[in-house]
Amino acid sequence: MMNQRWANNFGVGIAGVGKYLPEEVITNEQLEKWTKIKAETIEEKTGIRSRRKVGDNETASEISALASRDALEMAGIDPEELGLIITCTFTGDYIYPAVSCKIQDLLGAKNAGAFDLLANCTGFQVGLGVASDRMLVNPSIEYTLVIGTAVQSRFIDWSDPNSAIFFGDGVGAAVLKQVPPEYGILSNEVFSNGRVFDSVRLRGGGSSFPMRNDNINQGLQYYELDGMEVWKQVVQFQPKVINRSLAKIDKTIEDVDFFIFHQANLLLIEYLMGKMKQPMEKTYTNVEDYGNTADASQAITLCDAVTKGLLKRGDLIVISGVGAGFTFGSTVMRWY
Numbered sequence: 324m325m326n327q328r329w330a331n332n333f334g335v336g337i338a339g340v341g342k343y344l345p346e347e348v349i350t351n352e353q354l355e356k357w358t359k360i361k362a363e364t365i366e367e368k369t370g371i372r373s374r375r376k377v378g379d380n381e382t383a384s385e386i387s388a389l390a391s392r393d394a395l396e397m398a399g400i401d402p403e404e405l406g407l408i409i410t411c412t413f414t415g416d417y418i419y420p421a422v423s424c425k426i427q428d429l430l431g432a433k434n435a436g437a438f439d440l441l442a443n444c445t446g447f448q449v450g451l452g453v454a455s456d457r458m459l460v461n462p463s464i465e466y467t468l469v470i471g472t473a474v475q476s477r478f479i480d481w482s483d484p485n486s487a488i489f490f491g492d493g494v495g496a497a498v499l500k501q502v503p504p505e506y507g508i509l510s511n512e513v514f515s516n517g518r519v520f521d522s523v524r525l526r527g528g529g530s531s532f533p534m535r536n537d538n539i540n541q542g543l544q545y546y547e548l549d550g551m552e553v554w555k556q557v558v559q560f561q562p563k564v565i566n567r568s569l570a571k572i573d574k575t576i577e578d579v580d581f582f583i584f585h586q587a588n589l590l591l592i593e594y595l596m597g598k599m600k601q602p603m604e605k606t607y608t609n610v611e612d613y614g615n616t617a618d619a620s621q622a623i624t625l626c627d628a629v630t631k632g633l634l635k636r637g638d639l640i641v642i643s644g645v646g647a648g649f650t651f652g653s654t655v656m657r658w659y
Contacts, residue, residue, distance in 0.1 A: 341393025370589020476569020
């Protein structure tokens with residue numbers, strides 16, 4: 324069967340990126356007071372020095388629109404030119420409807436279809452693949468906006484050392500466009516391991532744990548995290564999913580020019596690069612200053628890499644992450 328990108332004589336690449344980070348900074352010194360873990364221990368174990376927290380009046384939809392406007396400006400297009408908006412998040416304004424619809428309205432993107440995607444911390448990478456598939460199947464979609472949004476601070480028990488030390492808030496966004504067929508997204512791979520489904524979870528508000536007066540004090544509205552299980556899963560499966568995505572286009576790890584990872588933990592990224600025998604110079608990290616920003620993580624990191632001039636035309640890029648569930652993903656693209 325002919326590859327759809329060649330049948331259409333175009334690929335799908337990134338035209339613009341943007342990000343939004345809240346002003347409030349939560350330091351390790353503050354967390355030491357709340358969790359009783361020493362500030363230097365938090366940095367030693369995670370590599371994280373600080374993370375951002377949204378203001379009381381900020382909403383997921385509003386901060387997503389801010390990052391999106393920057394991405395649209397870099398892409399040089401008006402909101403009306405968007406054909407599709409995909410927001411990757413599990414911390415939208417409401418359980419439903421999709422926050423993408425509110426963002427569509429805030430941007431004035433009247434011609435765009437809009438829906439949300441839930442793949443947790445690998446959401447943005449999965450969203451890129453879904454967007455590319457939609458654009459290749461329906462060439463009338465010339466531009467797609469993919470957003471990764473994290474408003475996690477409202478689901479954190481700040482006295483819980485298992486979760487409070489890791490997570491931060493933020494948004495990253497990317498505008499996708501049609502590019503020459505040899506560029507853009509070349510491969511996309513997703514793998515899941517549901518046997519450890521409960522290792523990272525937010526139960527409150529789900530249909531199995533609806534929030535009621537009789538359970539409001541049980542802590543169901545807060546993140547629950549088994550950090551050691553996350554480490555085990557990443558080490559076991561993330562290199563495999565990266566290799567699978569590269570094998571689809573007859574490439575190997577050594578062919579990759581740059582890696583964009585989900586920023587879960589600095590030590591984990593360093594371990595992963597070492598396991599793949601790749602130098603840290605071939606990736607970029609911001610987890611030190613932003614913490615783990617979930618769905619927004621890869622998008623914010625991509626934005627930083629672009630604005631710092633770390634990517635050049637023709638580079639082979641891997642965007643990879645792991646999310647609760649567990650879901651592992653890897654997207655390979657030729658930078659345009």
